[in-house]
Amino acid sequence: MSKNLSEVLFSEKNNVRETSSLIANSGSKKHQRQHQSTLDGQQSVGWYRLLKLLQWSWQGIDIIDCYEVLAKISASTNPRTDSNLLDTVIGFRSGNWSYEWSKKAMTYQKQANQYSQDGDTQQAQQHYYLASQLYSVASYPHLKGDENSIQAQTLAVTNYRQSFMHNRHALLKEIQVPFQGKQVTTFLHLPNDDVIHPVVIVSAGIDTLQCDFLPLFERYLKPAGIAMLTVDMPGVGFSNHLKLTQDTSLLHQAVLQHVADIPWVDQSRVALMGMRMGANALNRLAYVEPHRAKAVVSVGAAVASVFDDINRFKQLPVMTLDCLASRMQLQKSDASYLYQHCVPFSLIKQGLLGRKKVKTPCLSIGHSDDLMCSEQDLKLMARISYESEAKIIDKSPIFDSYLITLQYSAQWLAKHLQE
Template sequence: MSKNLSEVLFSEKYNIQETSTLIANSCSKKNKKLHNSTMDGGEQAGWYRLLKLLQWAWQGLDIIDCYEVLAKISASTNQRSDPELLDTVIGFRSGNWSYEWSNKAMRYQKQANQFASNGNKEKAKKYYYLASQYYSVASYPHLKGDENSIQAQTLAYSNYRNAFEHDDHALLKEIHVPFEGKSIRCYLHLPNDHVIHPVVIVSSGLDALQCDVLPLFEKQLKPANIAMLTVDMPGVGFSNHLKLEQDTSRLHQAVLKYMSEVPWVDQSRVALMGMRMGGNALTRLAYVEPKLVRAGVSVGAAVGSIFDDINNFKKLPVMTLDCLASRMQLNNSDVNNLYQLCVPFSLVKQGLLGRKRIQTPLLSIGHAEDLMCNEQDLKLIARASWESESKIISKPPIFDSYLESLEYSAKWLTKHLQE
């Protein structure tokens, strides 16, 4: 299926709406260097997307590959929707973001197919996984209605599953959680299936897929004998039909309660981990369901300052504003109007953070001057309960410190899940 699907998807197309034009905006789409959003990667002048090179390297992508793809996009002479933005080539053809990243992904997929046919499962697993990650970047930032993105997502997830099918020791289970008349697909990663395991429910931000966080499991949670269940945020991936609303944790609450139906995990030992808006959802869930949650980790969580001050909100990159609008099923990301609709996302305004303490210990990780989650937010989360704490990154290189914090998180979660 994958081969036939790929052949259909890789024919050039010229009449597909370009990603940066899907969401209308009153200002230029060009990234203005108003603020260095340290936890997200680089805002580069001349690009619509944030270039998350260190994040992609952590996911397993080759940096040389990444620069090669970016160079092809930069050098393209094909028509762009905005001549000043390099990653806005119209259609699915040379120079288009999805096209170039998908071409790179296809090479890894073909190599994986070859290894699989030769019976080399180890190499097949590695290359299917790498293909999935390049397809995920091809889909990025995963805006609703983006035809190129939807095609790349399909291949990202199919290659991700193929990677696990070629590993006799890895265990990937698809969990289908009933929610609002439909079924939400989540991935459960297990250290083994000999015993039931404590589990961490993980969600990333609004511009990431659940197949992007495998290194967290492989390097941090699996060695601690902890399972990982990934969930796409509303409006993204397998949850793309859902609308992001003030109750950001409603999907995750359904997932949390469904743990009692999953035979491989210990429902009495469930922890949460969220990045960006995933951190908002899972911090909120810790307040809503304190008896079902052992502990929670939030990484650069958008919980307060970004929604409590319009001046902070106006500094967000346009791509981030578009992601917010897309997840809320809006077709315009005008900053003034969007801000009014996003104010209810503040956990401070909701009367949670800073108002009452819960029994669930929370760990907040972030950079002191991070735009979406500043030091005040980190300390607010740390005051959520008597056992909560914050880990504030202040020294460069930021991403190295962030990876060290993930190691600390795993140890912190292990301690609370084993109590």
């Protein structure tokens, strides 16, 4: 890391807007003591953000690093937007969420540079990867207009690319997908470029970046010879300029159609895998493009009940509401107001879920106690076609359920992508 960038990155900025203040919300809401565990991680009293420790750990981040950063944020005496919420320190300086995570990320980036210079490619790859993941958390939850977040996002992507430049066992290709007069960057992860691979298009929740899912590829898809094409949801990352609308699958449809132009993958063997709102988009896509996708996996899909029942919707964590508002380019996230704009996301109301049938096999996975995706939703998704199935988990922690089932999902995908 050049001294220059370090200086630029860590110059104190106190005039930027603090993340939790970007979306207007009723003051009382931000204080709500919610103990609701969701698939997205535990909501903790005293924090604006959902602390996704298990997810971050799954991504490869050292949990001890997480605790050290959280301890620094907790202990800061700098002014906060809301003194009851630890992660709302104002300005890019000590105690601020983006600042502290970026600082930790930079230590890995520096080590990576050193390893790279020393010719230790394996360590360089690993350290660039870890830097990218820490920068991604620094950016989290990636709200539009969050200056600190945007800076961290850029570094997350740079380090992710660097990591692959040192990777001898997999390739990263950046695929520019033409969409609405612009190009949207997607990441194609390839086991190698010797042969043509089947491919899975992956999108997750609206609070994730596309660089957050490498273990899915490394552990499960690559060993099965499957490529992974990740797409940022509208309003996030490379799709930051796009607005999330009820036609959630618009961008993904363009990506799916573009697959025919990608030389390394087999356009006749394309599957879809989505989580949360990503599963909304990809489920919808399965209805809209019934002949292009060979299979679809939905994990904890936000497809119906959460948009059909205001009481469910109102229980969503404040951060999640802010994310929804941000992606939809709305200025406030008051639940009653936001709900009116989200009702059309229901694939039941759109006349698809439970109404229309296609031939694409669908695996829908979720937890019976999940706020975002009810048991009924899971069953409806499995009715899309005759070969479909619902995997409903009622034991084990809610969050874990989807990580526990990834291996199963990958095997299911591999089966459906066989020639």
